Amino acid sequence: MSSELVLKNVDKIYGAGAVHAVKDLSFAVKPGEITALLGSSGCGKTSTLRMIAGFETLTNGSIELDGRPIHMLPPAQRGVAMAFETYSLYPPLTIAENISFALKAQKLGSQDVNKRVKDMAELLEIGDVLNKYPSSVSGGQQQRASLGRALVRKAGLYLLDEPMGQLEPQLRAVLRGRIKHYLREHDCTTILVTHDQTEANALADRIAVMEGGVLQQYATPAELKVRPANLFVGTFIGEPPMNVFPVQVKDDGKTVDFAIEGSGGQSLSYAAADFSQTLRNRLKGETALMLGVRPHAVRIGKQGLKARVVTCQWLGDQTHIASEIAGRTVVSVSHEQIAAKPASEVFLGIEPGDLHIFSSGNGAAIAHGAQLV
């Protein structure tokens, strides 16, 4: 019984207009879809989750689950399960009782309940602490118990608030796979709140990137990386982050020239044919732009932009070279082992298809590769 969730023009203002935490937020989660709300601390993602759960009121807008407006209902009547960032286990109950507690309302036989608790404990690897009390197990175990308490229920929508923040990296990687499989198998519509993009990429079908209470982009992990909607998403998604330069564009009919500001006349020059006519027409009106390029698309070679190496590090499977142009650091990632001494000169080449062009005013994307947005 997976449900469809629709948020329409949701606003959240705390106090008397003091903090505008969520601004005109609209998005929809399809039945069975896993959506991640991704953003830095204070971006409004947890406020959004708590409004869906019913612990915060909406200042404006509506929330619908399967076409039924739920934003005026008490939490108990929304048919939503939630795992809390603070775990929030019931202290007088054991871990097993905490998990089975959520099943009480469903009037299952005790054998059925026991089996489901056992299966869930196995999935989350907390079988050995089932009979302990929350205060006597580790934070990671409490967090998994809290996650189990949410997942074991049958609900139309699952809300997971930083569900794996306290786990060790190895366990986290294993559990990500298992939880994704579990959510798929049970066709669970899920909203996951996280500030960890690796987790969002691994678990979510689509990611809603939020910043300053505003939804920046809502797209698949691949799309976010290839076609970021604006400069914020471009630099927020991806590790190491996208390199960005302010440039002046000049198109003389034969070549398109991006002069890098403050670099003493260095520029990226491409044949006009590398760009579509529509894009060139679009760029005619612009002079100042922001140019973004992913680190793996910056190639170290014999020609291109001249840069001074700051650090060079071979990580065993890839080389990270940080170099400097016009006071800005450019990171390049290569899968070959490259030896470049600090303070030596390197030449950086960038293919026209790897360019991301953003407006320097509002940061909105103009083109990805040679294609207009």
Added chain:
Amino acid sequence: MDHTSNLERIIRGGLIALVLIFFLFPIFWIVLMSFQTNETILRIPPSIFFEPTLSNYSALITGKLKTTAGNLDLAFMKNLWNSVLLSTLSVALSLILGVPAAYAFARFRFRLGEDIAFTLLSFRFAPPLLVLLPLSLYFKQLGLTNTYIGLIWVYQLICLPLILWIVRGYFEDISPDIEHAYRIAGNSWWQTFRKIAVPLAMPGIAAAGLLAFIFAWNNFVFALILASADKQPVTVGALAFVTASGIQYGQIAAAIVLSIAPTLALALYAQRYLVEGLSLGAVKG
């Protein structure tokens, strides 16, 4: 490894003994007095050796006090019963009113909320005599003078602020997300309050209840003015031992022993419960 030297241990033991003697000696002396007659109590120099007598207790329990000036009727057992009744019912009423109110003050922000909470606390600042005169006039008009209901009502001035402010702190210490987790699992606000908030705050509620009981039990002036002999608690009833033929020290001592017994028993019982509750109910991260 023991870092304390023998000297330190001796000094510490001596100081603890001093404190214990300071606090317990009066009680010990009163217990001794309660088994003596007025003559042995008043002899000079006083001695802890005497022939014990139960006459004080039998006088209190039978209600017949024999003095040199004649026989007197005592309402002590009635007074004791009044104390139990008044204190228990006052605390019960205060808990029924105060615990939900404390929860509201802890969880919800509403208009004038802090002002109301502070006003309730301010009842504890005002000296009782300040309100007694107008109160006794109102009570006469309302027909509440010398009734249990009237006294229990006035005792709310003592119990309610205590319970409200102590329990509020305990509710504030419970993570709201624990309640949220319960509510989202399909339970109403009222069920959450009963099944999660109150049990988790139980040690605090017990402590506040106990404290309020002791304060109510020890109250003197409200009952002195607002009630007559048959509704008065032990604190006021003890005045009857100041008789025409002198102060009945033996009976006073026995009365004190009998009147501190219930609160002492309650405190000892609740103390065990409090420690248990605190260690079990510890809310962690």
